[in-house]
Amino acid sequence: MAEEVVLPIPNLAVPQNLYVLSNPALKHLHEKAKKELLEGIKADEMGPWYRSVTSALSPPSSGSSTCQLPLDQSLLDSLEKANEEELKRLDERLEAAEKTEGEAEISATLKARADYLTKIGDKDRALEAQKLALEKAAGLGSRIDIVLTVVRIGFFFSDTSIVTEYMAKAEKLIDEGGDWDRRNRLKVYRALHFISIRQFKRAADLFLDALSTFTALEVISFNDFVAMAVVSGALTLGRVDLKKKVITAPEVNQVIPELPVLGDLVKNLYECHYDKFFVALATLEQSFLIPSRILHPHARYYVREMRILAYAQLLESYRSLTLESLARAFGVSVEFIDGEISRFIANSRLHARIDRVNGIVETTRPSSKNAQYETVVRQGDVLLNEVQRLSKVLY
Template sequence: MPDDSMAVDTPETPAPAPKDKDKKKGGGQPSASEESAAPYPDMEFAQEIHRLTVKSAGVDAEYQTKVFKKIIEELENPSFYRLLQTTLSVDTGLCSKEKLKEMDEKNAAHMKELEAKVEEAKESAGDMEVMDARVKIARFAAKSLTKDEALEAYKKLLELPKVSSGKKIDALMESSRVASFYGDTDKSTEFVESAQKLATDGGGGDWDRRNRLKVYRGLGRLLERDIKEGASLMLDCIATFSCNEMCSYPSFIVYATLSNLLHIPRPMIKEKILDGPEILSVANEIPDVIKLVRALYDCDYKAYLNAMVEVEPTLVADRYLQPHVAYWMRELHIMAHKQFLDSYQSVTLQAMADAFGVSTDFIDYHASQFIAAGRLSAKIDKYGGVIITNRPDLKNAQYREMIQKGDLLLNRIQKLARVVDL
């Protein structure tokens, strides 16, 4: 009797996950669909690999050995072992070429057995049993074969007849995880968008799948540096998070907190972050991030800059945040400058330097950079040692925008009229 949970629409008792998966459960709501999600690729392991590749704090030879042992002993994936060795330009000496070749042959033999079960199901069983067999092939490939082989296996699963929209969404989300595990952001996004289209247009998006898809999409937006859209998606999921296959709950709260810190109004920082019960439940696990938010809300700019220094290693060590770490640090810095200057029409460089606990040269350099980039509405009187704020007139700005858009519309109408006359 097939026992794979992807095979039927009604919830079944999920197969027990590996013991180390239990460590990933840090919060969020229980979810039958999430519990039955494929255990591989292990996205927490992807974070460990990222920390190894960027040589973040705490990564040493012992850490490297642990990572490679997991690839051999748990994943039994010789191709990924070779890929990581090439990426890091190291030879761990943990597994000989002969042993890796033996593992290749073992995996090929297992794939042959699984394919035989598909043919057997086609001949003597029904569509559901064929799908069960294809699911097992896809999940084995995601664990022990290459990215291309895994994605091809999921493609064959999606091409089967009579697969419900819900199960297609599950397969697309698992395909997205495979692509994301190997750093193929474009492919991962493509799968997630296909799943989202099915959820909205195909009628296969139940409440749980829709919520999990928001997490997939939100994390994808972070990688694409669409922080505002990612922040909105993740804010909606804080109370209903059930996507531990993508990240732990504390990690999700870090993403939701940092992204929303850049975009929500200051009163909402208090309501949604500092006093949010879900965030408070994991605050002790993410002290650097909470310290950063509280310092900004309390206008303690010296503590805020110190917290920025402390939170930077967290950004570097995370595969979703590290690609844009310079952007994150710049935006956090600009936020502090804007919030401070909003309270003044003019302020001396020395007073601002004292508030931030830095030198006047530091303030002068960074403020001038932000002003030149159009990120601060101010000007610096270097001779007088003063920063003068220059808040734009909102009504005049709206009027200018309306005139510009009106001119653009008239130009388009004129061009269209010439085409019609012809």
């Protein structure tokens, strides 16, 4: 078992704070983000990363200095001096190990050097050093840990190609005999990757499966992990599973007092309080989706899909509804509901039609015979493909 604590290297809170600081729409969070960002840079001696982000940012304009991270030359000098001294010490230690010690000591020194380059945010040198450490690592557990560290480098720099490549390597190594702890940590890594590329269903399955076994604090806090599970689950689970896996889950209920908007979202959706659900969804967008480096690219998509889910849930219960009653249920104007429902119907996202003369929305359920026919054709194609594959083997 992997009993040692996995250090947050690189620290993923650092790019999250930089994202907040760089987003003008999150001005109310800038002061806190800047303070925590500088604390993280100093704590991990992130000279290379600090130089790269300050050179990439344009000089702050008058009145907008809180939106930028200006270069503090004295801070950079002190960080780079600390980096130079530590790397010199590690290089000397590696040279001595190669002369007088065994493979285990050399491997440990290579890993220490790679981890330091990872911690300070020197992407290219860190990747090169981690690959060398991986080649020299003896045990399967050590190799898995190094591969997962490279995945975190990919997360840190938002490099999807690195994440995809090394996630596959981690899965292969764990299938060879990874322990329980590393298997569970990989679930969290995979869930974060899936939600970052808008695969909410696959992310929800992994988040919810790992709720009771979560240990991956090196990539995400427990509260944020639960929030991601609720966000993805609310969109992809049916009513029965939403109640069973989210609303009544003890891990979720443990976090709800600190993030009450999550409880408002799922409970009002489940209990069909759609006006309150809309308020909770708007609050979630502003307080959690947009401020999240991972979720902000998907915020508009998520809000739209959740609205469609709520509209469909209500329309499924009735053959017809007046536009006025539909608007009242969601706490919006008739004009708003008319425009939005019309757009979703036109895009085939809702099975309904609007009678504007009488102000009625009529539910149109898809033909069950057509659905059965499509199922038979689809399953028949699969069966024929399997038969053809079998015939090639036999003959």
